[in-house]
Amino acid sequence: MSRALIETTNLAVNLTPRPIEPSWIIEGNPVAQWxxxxxxxxxxxxxxxxxxxxxxxxxxxxxxxxVLILEGSIVLENDTMPPTRYVAGDVIFFKDGAHARWHVEGRVRKLAFCRKTQPVWLGFALRVFLKLRKILLPADERQAASLMGSS
Structure with a gap:
């Protein structure tokens, strides 16, 4: 991966196999790629x-x-949510620790943004640090410090 500050790409990419954990499969032979x-x-x-x-x-x-559904449709459900169909244009957010039963109808293609969560105390400490930095450092010094850190 590039270390450039701005990267671009296209959705017309070569996908590679990303098998679904076999013990998770309920029905059919879903083949996943990414x-x-x-x-x-x-x-x-x-x-x-x-x-x-x-x-x-x-x-x-x-x-x-x-998740942003790009093509196709899915039906999602879990113990607290009845079966719900999602199609192209729908956005779904799954929190760390969530469980869902997926039913892919035909084929689905999605764009996904994934983020590993940090302990709550670490996020709080980071927000405090950034707030103090904003208060204590004038904007031009913050920008200079940021540029020096990315060199």
Whole structure:
């Protein structure tokens, strides 16, 4: 991956196999593929395109994931949510720790933004640090410090 501050890509990418955990498959033979489009410098966030053929399976999330359905349709459900159909243009957010039963109807293609979550105390400490930095450093010094850190 590039270390440029601005990266561009296209959704017309070559996908590679990304098999679904066999014990998660409920019905059918869903075949999943993906391509990572971008990744944050700290490795905690990434954007990918993912597609899957027809089937039903469980999915267990150990990160936050925001999904934009690009093509096709899915039906999602879990113990607290009745079966709900999502189609191209729909956005879904799965929190770290979520579980969903997926039913891919035919084929689905999605754009996903995934982020590993940090302990609450670490996020709070970072917000306090950034707030103090904003208060104590004038804007031009913050920009200079930021530029020096990226060199």
């Amino acid at each position: 391509c990572v489009l971008s990744q944050s410098a700290d490795g905690l966030a990434s954007t990918m395109v993912w597609e899957c053929s027809e089937g039903r399976f469980n999915w267990y999330y150990d990160f936050d994931e925001t």
